[in-house]
Amino acid sequence: MLHYVSQILPSLLSGAWMTIKIFFWTLIASIPLGILASLGLTSKIAPLRWILKFYVWLMRGTPLLLQLIFVFYGLPIIGIIFQRYDAALFAFILNYTAYFAEIFRGGFQSIDPGQYESARVLRLTRGQTLRKIVIPQVIKIVVPSIGNETINLIKDSSLVYVIGLGDLLRAGNVATARDVTLLPLVLVGIIYLLMTAVATYVLRKVEQHYRAWR
């Protein structure tokens, strides 16, 4: 069995690397974009608010699987062609930005307006107020929800299978079909569990960091 595991492990790890890349870049892009979109969702500029509300409604109201298929198989019909990996990242970032925007919107709205006034009488600029006062408080509020979405993202990344991207699930499925054994899928499960365990550990550390104040 060990010999078989050592035979299929490279392809599984290569698939896991793809999963990690999608996870990492989606997270890196969609958190700051989510913050920006959440500011737009609470903006005084009504058209911007309407557009962003529609975007969030669309992204959260339709399956990520459909969005992936739409980007990779649908958009080429109108001449917009993405490579598999780019299509996956594009769809994931669009989808997760919407979720993070909603989470951050809730965070921003729970900040006491007095904090902005307090910063204003101290002459802090809007940017300084956001960076030094508001965003750290918002992050503390949203960390648990962001954590849930982060764990979901690891698991959702397996959806790229549908556009033929060689991720962890695909690597396992190919090995199972070829060798007629369940072991590759069990290994896939273990690798996903390891990845979510690492993410959970990191998120717990982040929560602990923000527990210093309340």
Add this chain to the structure above:
Amino acid sequence: MLELKKIKKQFNGRTILDNFDMQVKDNQITTIVGPSGAGKTTLLRCISGLEKIDSGSFTLDGKPFDPANNRDNDNVIGVVFQDFQLFPNLTVLDNITLAPQLVLKQSKTDAEKRAQKLIDQLNLTGKEGLYPYQLSGGQKQRLAIVRALAMNPKILCYDEPTSALDPDLRQTVEDIILGLKKQNVTQIVVTHDMEFAKNIADQLVRVEPIKA
């Protein structure tokens, strides 16, 4: 001297301040008293620039002054809020030094040196590394005062400084305000507590509700 002339302020069609005149003399304590809903806090918010006035004018040392668009760091109007509004994510020292560093462009060392003086003066020594939630009500208020003083305000305003405190801490607040007067800090204190107002005031201004 800060002078308010014919200040008018309305909220949702209701007149809060109507042709309101007031003078705030340098190095004195001006207390603003009046019943709840009379517009004391609104007046303070107009003076500190948190609310725009509908009409009227301000002059500071004889020159026109617009608190709502005041970017002159020599004319800061400091505010100690009723609920303090300390920054919970920053330590005591960082609450005090943040604005002097970012706004007054003081170096970290200079800002901390000045902060330490004020911390010692207002009896917060040893609390520098604590977060606001670790302070008592009285300590929070003293921190709010120190934070405002660190910006070298031209005038320091207090909104109901005794309302969030136990009665026995009122004397401490009185002592702090009178102590700052000795250091030539011009102060405006909004309060509904007449006894407190009389104890500290050089000038007492009454704000009455405006009948519709």
